Structures are given as structure tokens and as C-alpha cells.
Amino acid sequence: MDSTKIRMLTVLSDNFSSTIIPPLLGEWGFSAYLETEDVKILYDVGNSGIPVLHNAEKLGIRLEQVDYVVLSHGHLDHTGGLGNSKLLRKLEGKVLVAHPSIFEKKFLNWSGKLQYIGLPLTVDEMERKFHLILTKKPVELSKGVYFSGEVKRYGYDEYVSGLFKVSNDGVVEDHMSDDAALYVKTSEGTVILTGCGHSGILNIMNHAKEVMNDKIYAAIGGFHLLSSSRDHVEKVTTELMNNVTKIGPAHCSGNVIKSIVGSDSKRWIDAGVGKGL
Template sequence: MKRLSNLKMTILSDNFVSTLIPPLIGEWGFSALIETDDTKILYDVGNSGYPVLYNAEKLGVDLSKIDYIVLSHGHSDHTGGFSNPELLKKLEGKIVIAHPSVFEKKLLNWSGKIEYIGIPMSLDEMEKHFHVILTSQPLEITEGVIFSGEVKRYGYDEYTAGLFTARDSSITGDHMKDDAALYMNTEKGLVVLTGCGHSGILNIINHAKEVTGENVYAAIGGFHLLSSPKDKVVKVSEELLKLDKVGPAHCSGNLIKSLIADHKDKFIDAGVGKVIKF
């Protein structure tokens, strides 16, 4: 697998903002721009899409120049940006890559009430605006960058409590088969980028190793530990700290962020405006 000599990641949407200059905005959700020497990939489009547009403009990012849109999974805080007409116009005609289950009817019940939290477009509607590639298998998008496809479980926890999907006339628990990461092979090793990490960040890391045959250098993105018991978060942090760099974002939770931040040499503050180079 080719190693990337230059990899640049810019966080365009997240719950937190990492820089005050220029003034940027955040919201619940996630979006990041990945740039290699010859390819630009937008990983997720955020919740409302407005922070993606606003922050991109402030940071000098031309969204019309991206080559691919990769969806981490079908939840609205990562795909809701498609309902923003201005963002939709800028992204029109691009190639969208996702797992086939991304278009399932996604439901949440954390508060005792069923909520719809799925992608705001059907596949038919999406294909009117984009060239859509759906795959459950790993896919090398460009040299050195792999879409994970469906993440294999290795016995570590997945984070799917309260999540359901409606199929035909039944509602079943959603094991988030559509939860997909990006694996990027740098000179230092693999950089793993997740949206929410519903598959379990430790499962994702092991899958990355199996798919690529490379060691993982860094993990960045949502690890979905915000509602996990302290002992489980501590155990995950101990495994993550075996990596060289860790950037908890979005739904990771404050505990894992503080545990990693205690190791300043390893911690990446992956909020809005952060530019990370490998």
C-alpha cells in the first residue's frame, strides 16, 4: 500500500472549536477535509451544513474543488448537511462513497421517545445530485487512502445502545454495519479517521491493521464513549495510548478527552479549525 508523503486534515465541523482566529463555529456533528497531493475528500457533511460552509469560507477551503464525499454512517449529524441547499449546490456532481446500509431508516430512543435520525435523502434523491458508490467491502479511493467498508468486530464493544432501524414492517436493533472509517497510510503509519466510531474504536483499529497490513500511528474522530461507564472508558484509553497520536472528537466524551490530554505528546485537539498534517 502506497505511503502518502503529504496528508492534511482540516476539521470543518465538530461540537468544539479549537481556534479563535479566525472566529469559527461548531455544532453537534462532524465533518473533515482530507487532502493528499492530488485528491480532496470531504468526510461527512455535518449536521445542518451551515458550519461546514461558514468555516470552509473562513479557512479558505473551496468545497467545489473536492473530489469525493465519504459518509461515515447514516445518522443526521453526519449527513444532515445534504439538506442545506447552498452546501448541496457546492457539492453537486461529486462522487459519494458509503456503505449500502447508510440509507436505512435510522431511529433513536434514548429519551423514551422514538426519533428519526437518518440521512435526509433517499438513494434515488441522492443519485439525482451525485454519483453514488455503495460498498460493504474496503475500497482504495486513491493511492494510500482506503474506505474501510463494513468494520469487522474483534470482540471489543460496539456503541449501538438505543439505536434501531426500520425494515419493511419490523423494527430491529441497529448494529451500525454502515459505520465506516478512513484508513490513510502515511510515512509514520496509518491514520484512522472515524465519524462516530459506533463499531468500536478498538475494533476499527484492528480492522485497519487487517485490511492494510500496516501499523496504526494515529486515531482521530468520534469514539462514541460519551455515555460509557468510567471503567470502560479508562480501558479504551489505555489501548489508545499505545498509539502515537490520538484526537478524540465529536461524540467521544469529555472523560476520554481528558485522559488522553494528560499525555500532551500524544493528544490532538481535533475541534473545528484544527489543521493536522502528517
């Protein structure tokens, strides 16, 4: 498997902002821009799409020039930007890659009430706007750049508490089979980019090792440890730091893992808005 060179990996939308000039916007949700020597990818589109548009313009990123739009999973804080007409016009006609279960009707039990948190567009609307690649299996998007497909579980925790979907059996727990990552093989090892990490960052890490047949150099994105106990976060972080050289917790990762990894400047990646690898 050939490696590639990352020219830019920049967070475009996140609930944590970095202090940089010019001023950039943040919101709850996630989006990142990946550019290698061969391909340009928009990974997730944020909650409203407003920070994605604003921050891309300020950073000189031409969204209309991306080759792929990749969606990490079907939740609104990662796909809601598709409901932004201005952003949609820039992305219309692109190849969009996702797991087929991304179109399931998804709900969150929030304070005892089910709230819809799924895609803002229907399947028919998505098919009219994009060229869809829906796959459960890993697929090479460009030299050294892989869509993970469905992440195998290796016995580590997944993070799906309070999440439900509509199936033929009614409303059932959602184990987030659509939660997917990007794997980029570089000369230093594989870089993982994850949206929310519902499938479990340790499962994702091991899946990346298997798919890429490579060591892991960096893991960046949401790890969904925000609501986990400190003891659990410490155990996950220790396992990560034993296997990954650089770590950039973002979005739903929580402050505990940020404080642990952030105490080691050689391991830490600032993954706030406008920052990245």
C-alpha cells in the same frame, strides 16, 4: 501498498470549538476535510451544513473542488448538511462513497420515543445528485487512501444503545453495519479518521491494521464513549495508547478520554473545529 503525504486534515464541524482566528462555528455533529498529495475528500457534512460552509470559507478550503464526499454512517448529525441547498450545490455531481446500509431508515429511542435520525435525502434524490459508490468492502480512493467498508468486529464493544432501524421484520436494533472510516497510509503509519465510531474504535483500529497491513500512527474523530463509564473509557484509552501514537478524540468521544489523552502533550491531537493533524 504505497503511502501518501497528508497535506491537510482539518475538522470543519464539531461540537468542540478551538480558539483560533478567524472565529469558526461549531454544532453537534461532525465533518472533516482531508487533502493528500493526490486527492481531496470531505468526510461527513455535519448536522446543518452551516459550520462546514462557514469554516471552509474562513480556512480557504474550496468545497467545490473535492474529489469525493465520504459518509461515515447514516445518522443526521453526519449527513444533515446534505439538506442544506447551498452546500448541496457545491457538492452536486461528486462521487459519494458510503456503505449500502446507509439508506436504512434509522431511529433513536430518546426519552421513550422513537425519533428519525436518518438521511435527509431519499435514495432517488442521492442518485440524482451524486455518483454513488456503495460498498461493504474496503476500496482504494486514491494512493494510500482507503474507505474502510464494513468494519469487522474483533470482540470489542460496539456502541449502538438506543439505536433502531426499520427492516422487513419491523423495528429492530441497529448494529450500525454502515459505520465506516477512512484509512490513510503515511510514512509514519496509518491514520484513521472516524465519524462516530459506533462499530467501536478498538474494532476500527484492528480492522485498519488488517486492511492496511500497517501500524497505526493516529486515530482522529468520534469514538462514541460519551455515555460510557469511566472504567470502560479508561480501558479503551489504555488499549488505544498501547497501539496508536497520536489520538484526537472529537464529537461524541466525551471528556474523559480527552482528559486522559490530553495530559500527554506528545500523544494529544486537538480535534476541535479548525484543528487536526
